[in-house]
Amino acid sequence: LNQLRWDPTLREWVAYATHRQDRTFLPPAEYCPLDPTRPGGFPTEVPRASYEIAVFENRFPSFVPDAPEPEEGGSPLTPTAPGRGICEVVLYSDDHYATLAGMSERRIRNLVDVWADRYGELGSVDFVDYVFIFENKGEAIGVTLHHPHGQIYAYPFIPPRPAKELEAAREYRSQNEDRCLHCDLLSQEHEDGGRVVAKGDHFTAFVPFYAHFPYEAHVYARRCAPSIADLSGGERWDLARVLKKLLVGYDRLFGFSLPYMMVMHQAPTDGGDYGGVAHFHVEFYPPNRTADKLKYLAGSETGAGAYVMDALPEQTAGTLREAVEGAAS
Amino acid sequence: LDRSGNNRADKSTAEAEDVTRETGMVKERETKEDGRYIIFYSFEEEEDKDPQESSDS
Numbered sequence: 001l002n003q004l005r006w007d008p009t010l011r012e013w014v015a016y017a018t019h020r021q022d023r024t025f026l027p028p029a030e031y032c033p034l035d036p037t038r039p040g041g042f043p044t045e046v047p048r049a050s051y052e053i054a055v056f057e058n059r060f061p062s063f064v065p066d067a068p069e070p071e072e073g074g075s076p077l078t079p080t081a082p083g084r085g086i087c088e089v090v091l092y093s094d095d096h097y098a099t100l101a102g103m104s105e106r107r108i109r110n111l112v113d114v115w116a117d118r119y120g121e122l123g124s125v126d127f128v129d130y131v132f133i134f135e136n137k138g139e140a141i142g143v144t145l146h147h148p149h150g151q152i153y154a155y156p157f158i159p160p161r162p163a164k165e166l167e168a169a170r171e172y173r174s175q176n177e178d179r180c181l182h183c184d185l186l187s188q189e190h191e192d193g194g195r196v197v198a199k200g201d202h203f204t205a206f207v208p209f210y211a212h213f214p215y216e217a218h219v220y221a222r223r224c225a226p227s228i229a230d231l232s233g234g235e236r237w238d239l240a241r242v243l244k245k246l247l248v249g250y251d252r253l254f255g256f257s258l259p260y261m262m263v264m265h266q267a268p269t270d271g272g273d274y275g276g277v278a279h280f281h282v283e284f285y286p287p288n289r290t291a292d293k294l295k296y297l298a299g300s301e302t303g304a305g306a307y308v309m310d311a312l313p314e315q316t317a318g319t320l321r322e323a324v325e326g327a328a329s
Numbered sequence: 330l331d332r333s334g335n336n337r338a339d340k341s342t343a344e345a346e347d348v349t350r351e352t353g354m355v356k357e358r359e360t361k362e363d364g365r366y367i368i369f370y371s372f373e374e375e376e377d378k379d380p381q382e383s384s385d386s
Contacts (some may be wrong), residue, residue, distance in 0.1 A: 045367070051371075052369070053369075056361070056365060056368070057367075110370070114354075238331040
């Protein structure tokens with residue numbers, strides 16, 4: 001079952017995919033379905049003995065391309081719609097124990113090309129309005145498979161958070177002589193400097209002034225590129241370098257492979273004009289506030305949508321920057 | 330249209346095929362037994378050197 005139900009109180013779709021209850025849950029390493037199929041071994045999702053990077057359709061998708069019209073018709077107030085979309089799994093490596101932080105800049109650079117390719121291909125499908133590239137890492141985030149991988153959801157709508165961000169950027173642009181909101185935020189971070197964590201030639205990583213997680217970090221393209229597919233070769237290399245620096249810094253700061261959510265915000269693929277509005281960037285939300293304490297999205301955050309933080313971004317950015325710089329020296 | 334919205338007639342159902350070869354990236358698409366696709370990406374490293382490595386050397 002894949003269906004959407006409209007929440008008129010928040011004006012957003014909720015997706016239902018009941019078959020996901022049966023998905024594989026933390027199998028032992030020797031039975032990882034994302035490993036290559038070894039000669040004589042059990043068949044995994046990958047019918048080859050080795051691979052560099054692979055992408056396949058999720059076996060337990062939240063959206064499917066041929067979702068039928070829901071049997072529950074809903075009502076004019078609460079309509080339903082087919083859960084139509086595409087869900088892919090992106091395997092970063094055939095090494096079960098690898099992490100993005102531990103990968104070479106070359107491999108991350110290759111991964112950037114794969115992400116860009118998927119953005120272009122999925123975005124060209126007529127019913128796909130938004131290509132959302134993300135990674136959930138670590139059991140604290142709720143991952144069910146440890147093999148290094150990310151996911152892509154090709155949504156039939158622009159999801160609420162990017163939509164809200166795009167709306168803010170469009171309004172800012174209309175009120176500020178066609179200026180890009182994200183370009184101006186980045187300029188502010190550069191001028192202040194206190195929250196900048198890592199800088200490359202084309203990308204900057206920083207803890208935003210308004211971070212919603214203690215060690216949240218954003219990686220912004222310096223140029224106002226709408227999507228990952230618009231990045232030049234040099235920009236893709238630099239994105240790989242800055243991502244690596246940030247991830248190594250995270251692990252060094254906490255002393256273990258840090259769980260996180262990594263998400264990419266970029267231009268929708270609904271055919272609209274997002275020039276000067278969409279500005280490609282990557283956002284990281286690690287759940288840890290210390291090595292052994294997590295930041296929970298509790299009553300205020302979940303029920304009121306109001307985040308309450310117990311550390312200032314300037315403080316966390318300082319310690320994260322030291323870890324990044326220490327790893328580089 | 331197939332599951333990804335592309336024309337199924339353009340695709341092989343069993344054997345791998347070279348689909349694109351640009352900037353050193355080779356993309357091979359296969360269809361698995363249950364109908365889902367899998368795409369293998371490989372890279373020819375000489376095609377795209379790190380510009381920082383070039384300028385450093």
